[in-house]
Amino acid sequence: MDIVDLTQIRFEHEDNLILKSRKKAERESALFCEDCGIRIPDQRRKYVLGVRTCVSCQSVRERDTMQDF
Structure with a gap:
């Protein structure tokens, strides 16, 4: 398993957490x-x-909100 595989697994995990929430x-x-x-x-x-x-x-x-900063 290389860094690309590990990164993909991490992104999938984070996506699943977001969807669950x-x-x-x-x-x-x-x-x-x-x-x-x-x-x-x-x-x-x-x-x-x-x-x-x-x-x-x-x-x-979102663009309008970012311009406020």
Whole structure:
């Protein structure tokens, strides 16, 4: 096993921890983005439980938050 294999195992472990913590989300994901109103894709709703925005709007929110620093 080399460094690439070990890194891959670590990333998979971290991804599993993130997914497990998201499964504990109490609220259901929105069908439509609360910012722009487009339908949120099922894949996003499945893996980001409790999601309220589409990828584009979430990117804008994160960019705006980073500019505050």
